[in-house]
Amino acid sequence: MQIALVDVFPSDGHRIKLELEKECVSVESFESIQGEVGYLWSKFFTVLLLGDVKGTETTFRILRDSKFLKKSGMIIAMVSRDFVENEKITALELGADVCLESASSEFYFKLKTRRAWESATITPFAKRITIVVSVTVFLLYAMDQIGVNVASIALSLGVGSLAVALAAQETLSNIIAGFIIAIDKPFFVGDRIEILGKCKGDVTQIGLRSTHIRSIDNNVYIVPNLELVKNLILNSSFPTTTKRIVISVSIEYGYDIDFVRRVMLSVLDNEEDVTTENGIPSVHIIDFTDSGVLIKLFFYIKQVHREFDMEFYIREKVYKAFNKEKIVFSYPHLITHSNNPNQKSPQYLEKN
Known part of the structure; x- marks a missing residue:
């Protein structure tokens, strides 16, 4: 085109x-x-x-x-x-x-993609509203044409609606929250969001009363819209779909950190899913622990929906690269000392 x-x-x-x-x-x-x-x-x-x-x-x-x-x-x-x-x-x-x-321009491609998500979000929501309003208007018009007193019915509906509103405050609150979500657009269908402390997944449907979120393990959370309006939402798909991945390892003391850094960065070579848009990959010493040196690899991937696949995949590549280069992982272990020269260690007893 x-x-x-x-x-x-x-x-x-x-x-x-x-x-x-x-x-x-x-x-x-x-x-x-x-x-x-x-x-x-x-x-x-x-x-x-x-x-x-x-x-x-x-x-x-x-x-x-x-x-x-x-x-x-x-x-x-x-x-x-x-x-x-x-x-x-x-x-x-x-x-x-x-x-x-x-x-x-990659910028315009992202703009188009974002617009497609917005259309997928707003269109079903607007269709539901249109259907409800259209059916209501059609029924009132039809009753008026056959001689039914629509005014008295409307008055009765008004009184009845007040009673229903008092009995269904929570449902109405969720519907109003649905309108707020449609207008404010904190997320769209297809976005990966997290209700902090509660659930995380991809938005599959935004309805009048509730929003459906498909979790990573393929379960569907049906969340009332009021909960989404009231709670803090983390949208990992906006403003960009990139996602930072962190791989943590702990190695024994004594290794050249520059050598370890080169080994860890080399596992990202020729990986198409890795991007430098938000920053180049880096390796840093995070802490010195009792068992070894804690090191973390930071990098960004292009699509947030690939975060777990890439995390598992790169962690496995780091493990294989360390084994190849004879870099030993550290782990917590207990060393005992005794002043009794005749006391045998558990390892000695196991072997003999």
């Missing part, structure tokens, strides 16, 4: 300069493009643009079902800083609801 960069966007909408793969291919009239795509504006997202508008926040409106955009591919709007300052433009109403493929 080709990527078009909109470089010039005058306030009168007269022309647009399109660039494909850094080569200017045509100058199009905005009126013709506008007529082609229609006015199907929906949804907003904010990005931090690259290039000569770095540091400028610009809002795009995404359009759907566009013949022009399907032909052209993903459109990324970029406006010159001078134009933004002169024309007082803070928003650019152009974009595309199409996926980004083979993009040179």
Whole structure:
């Protein structure tokens, strides 16, 4: 899929300069493009643009079902800083609801992925609300058409609703909390979150009353939305999906720490899941214990959902590398001393 960069966007909408793969291919009239795509504006997202508008926040409106955009591919709007300052433009109403493929910028790929998660979160929630409201309105309209006194029913429902509200305060609180989650967006479907001290896993569904979280061992927690609003939530998938992994080992005293550091870092060589986006891998002495030297290997992986697989995998590679290099792990053990020369040690007694 080709990527078009909109470089010039005058306030009168007269022309647009399109660039494909850094080569200017045509100058199009905005009126013709506008007529082609229609006015199907929906949804907003904010990005931090690259290039000569770095540091400028610009809002795009995404359009759907566009013949022009399907032909052209993903459109990324970029406006010159001078134009933004002169024309007082803070928003650019152009974009595309199409996926980004083979993009040179990893940033835009993450933006698209995040947007897909948001759509998967909000759409089911909005559908449920729409169904409830639509059915209610249809029933009231139908009863009114057949001669039923809707006003008296509405009055009775009002009194009944008050009684139900008093009896179902907790349920209503969870529903209101569901609206708060939908508006505030602390997490999306697909995010790995942790309710500190309670549970951890991937969000699979956000409902009106509760949220489903699939744990690492494939169990599903059904958490009332009020608990999510009241408690401290750790979202490991936001703002990035990277995750720091820590591997701890304890070795005997006497080894050259630079040699041990090289051995531990070498196990990360050619690992595609390891990233340096948030920091390069490092090895540090953490403590000197009674049994040996405590050392930790720190590194980041690209996807938080791979944290346990990578932790187990790298720990096994460290173990094999230490055995190969004859680096001995330390462990707590008890040494006894006796002043009686005739007393035999437990090891001696076992052998004899």
